[in-house]
Amino acid sequence: MSTPVHTRTADPTLERVLGRLLDDGQLAWLAPHLDEMGRVAVTELEDAARTADVNPPRLRQWDPSGDRVDEVVHHPAYRVMEEIAYDRFGLAAMSHRPGVLGCPTTAPHVAKYALSYLFVQAEFGLACPVSMTDSAARVLRLFGASEFSEAIDRLTSTDREHAWTGAMFMTERAGGTDLAQTETVATDCGDHWELEGRKWFASNVAADVVLTLAVVPGQGEGTRGLGMFYVPRTTPDGRRNSYTIDRLKDKMGSRSMASGEVTLHRAWAQPVGELSRGFLQMAEMVNVSRLSNAMRSAALMRRATREAVEHARGRVVSGRALFDQPLMRVTLLSLALQAEAALTLVLDTAAVLDAADAGDARARSLIRVMTPLAKYTICKEARRVTGEAMEVRGGNGYIEDWVDPKLVRDAHLPSIWEGSSNVIALDVLRCLRRDASHRVLADHETTRLDAVTDVDAQPAAAWLRARWARLRARGEELLTRPEARQQALVGSYARDLATTMMATSLLVQADHDLARQAGSRTLLVAYSWLLTLDGVPVDELAVAQEELAAVVDGGHVAAGAVEALLAEAGWAGA
The missing domain is CATH 2.40.110.20 (Butyryl-CoA Dehydrogenase, subunit A; domain 2)
Structure with missing residues (x-):
């Protein structure tokens, strides 16, 4: 059982971020496909995903004549999911060939990850083959376009009879x-x-x-x-x-x-x-796949948070809905903030990947460190968010009739695939040593903050600029340490870089929303996240808890809510 909520219209973040990262033409093209994926995700895809999950593939090694065939036999439900992912929506093809879903050009990575994010909220497992098919086509296109033209054509086909994975x-x-x-x-x-x-x-x-x-x-x-x-x-x-x-x-x-x-x-x-250069070429495939892992973890967080919210609204305890009870509001606010920060960072990273593929050398340097940072933090946090959401549902959350156990199981995998957390942190360390990525990243994020114009957002921008200066200096100091200490310390440093990237992205999004007179709801979210970075526990954010409905649904917050939030925290800014 699961809550049949349209995965696009129930998301308070996705459309806002896409409105900042895509131009009007791209948005007009993408919007109906997001609507359709949101509908499909909670109907036929959800049904097929649950069926395939309890009917896993089996290996048929021999045919009746005794010949070795090594055939993997999937349940028909898996084939339904393949048709949706590869054929109907072209998730593995749209970054490589124009015309997919009627797009006049190859689709931006931002659009691909947005559609995939909705897909994964129903089905995580198939997203791995989709990502590897997409990444394999990318690597062959980059390093062997003429020799492997047929393979590229078939890996990017939207015709199941012709397509390869x-x-x-x-x-x-x-x-x-x-x-x-x-x-x-x-x-x-x-x-x-x-x-x-x-x-x-x-x-x-x-x-x-x-x-x-x-x-x-x-x-x-x-x-x-x-x-x-x-x-x-x-x-x-x-x-x-x-x-x-x-x-x-x-x-x-x-x-x-x-x-x-x-x-x-x-x-x-x-x-x-x-x-x-085999290892370096494979790194291109791995790095893109790592971003896909972060996207999938963000999707699991969104689904888990939505399940928890809907349950809390429908469950009455001691005469009050759980959603209206103070301690539950603390829990739900924590989940919602994590889910929003994760998606915003994933899509901002995808936009940098688009710029890198367009030939921007600075973006190429940035994506090399942004991707492992996103994977390191988002994939780890997905385990906590899905576990907390399971607990919100109580005993039913532990029962396989509900989606929570599947979300928890799936959430443990992205931290392992394409490098466990420690491996990813050490990769970040290599970026610091080889490319001075702490400087490149701090400069990039500071430039974004310099462009924040709204008067209510500028105190946060000043605070974050100071934080980035400290993180840059911390990176310099880290690299002076002995090798063993560098390795021991880089995990916490990577997390601080990633969570500060999230804060920057949330604030840039809030500034964008305010400029378009879309209200201060995202600014409330951005300040709530920033305050947690400044050491304020979520349970102290009483104003954000009072505005929980707007946070989880995307509505407008009360006038003066942001000012009240900062006043109650005694926040002095930069």
Whole structure:
């Protein structure tokens, strides 16, 4: 059971942020598709997702004649979801080819992630193959457009009969996230290569196109010795490629989608791009996939928050709706603030990715650090938000008839996929060392704050500029520490960078809304978030709690609410 609330119209954040990041033409094109996805998400997609979740895929290794086939058999409900994602909405195609959903150009990443965000509120598992198909097409387009034109065409097709799906097989039993321990070996056979090895956690295991890493003998040690390879499920002469699916993983969440263990037996492969840059090329795929993980976590937070709000409004305890009871308002406000901050940061990061793809060198540098920061913080927070929302529903929240257990299970995965939290924090540290990303990010965010014009938003802008100056100096000091201390401290530093990015994005959004006379509701949200960064607990934000209906629904707050919020907190600004 779940609350049948249209996922777009029930969202107080999405349309406001899109109004800031997209132009009028893009908004006019996207709006009806958002409406349709919002409707589909709570009807046919929701039904198919729940059915597929309790009917996970199974592995059929042999046919009746005893021949090895390694076929993954999905429930028909999974095929319904594929048709919605790949064909009807073109989620894996719209960043690569014009015309998807009638868009005259390739769609902005912002639009793709907005549609995907609505989709994931009903189905998390399939979003992984969709993201990897999208990312595989991106990598092939960047590093092998002419050699892999057919694969790119089929990965970006919206016709199920013609389309392919993609995957990346990187994790190995010995290495995990330490790709330097990759044991799969590539052998040059003249007109192709052959791969020998074992991949331990391969999601979308029956994909038509696999991108993977393998050791190229004589190329170097560690990640320098890795090349990227294209491994099709079917070889050019029509044979099933020489790798086996040994078993499927029995996962805690994301149960609709097949992950498995794979052994490559001299599998046919082709190198992608420069063999000596295989690891760096794969990083392009991983980084985009990390942003998708952050988006999916934001979607889980939104769904969980909406479920909690609707339950609290309908549940009467001691003669009063839970929604109107003070302690519950504290809980719901905390969930709503996290969900709004997460989505705003995800879409702002997607806008930077759009700028980077358009050739903006500064944006290229920014996206390299913004993506791991978003993943690090949003994916971790999704576990808390979904867990709290389950608790709001009480005993029913623990029962599989309701959506909460599925949200909690799924929320634990994004922090692990494409690098666990510690791995991501260490990646942020590499960005600081190599690109001075703390300076680039602080300068970028300060420039955004300098553009804030509303008089009521300017005290927050001044406070945040000072905070960014301190974070920049903290980054400089961090890099003077011994190696071990840098590693120990970078996790908390990454979180502070990310939460301050969220505060900046919320304030920029509030300034945008005020300029368009859309009310001060977003400013109240921005100041509430900022106050928590300044050490004020959520339970002390009495005015924000009183305005909870406006916060969760997107309505107007009472006149003077922002001033009252700051007065009760005794906030002195910068």
